[in-house]
Amino acid sequence: QERLVESGGGLVQAGASLRLSCAASGHTFSNYAMGWFRQGPGKEREFVAAISWSGGTTYYADSVKGRFTISRDNAKNTVYLQMNSLKPEDTAVYYCAARYGSVPSYYRGEYEYDYWGQGTQVTVSS
DSSP: OOEEEEEOOEEEETTOOEEEEEEEESSOGGGEEEEEEEEOTTSOOEEEEEEOTTSOOEEEOTTTTTTEEEEEETTTTEEEEEEOSOOGGGOEEEEEEEEESSOOTTTTOGGGOSEEOOOEEEEEEO
């Protein structure tokens, strides 16, 4: 079973940056497409970003496009989410997710992903 552990969350002021990391273990990391999702207080979990196994293709939610960057280092079995220009509405628990093979056609669907991390809290104050 693929194990995912997120880190890098914290409390920051609006306009600041954070980089989240998700370390994977258990299977060949490069066989998996990866995604980031988030769940804000009182909200449903929503898609943030996804990346193909090679890192050559990325997808973003409109709300984070231009501010967040997803990347991966297959040698380190890690996927990253660089978050810039953070806003209070970015406050959420951020989860990474793994899907064996390619990024799904409906990459926004959390049910498309096979494994999930436990989440890391990001809080952005105004």
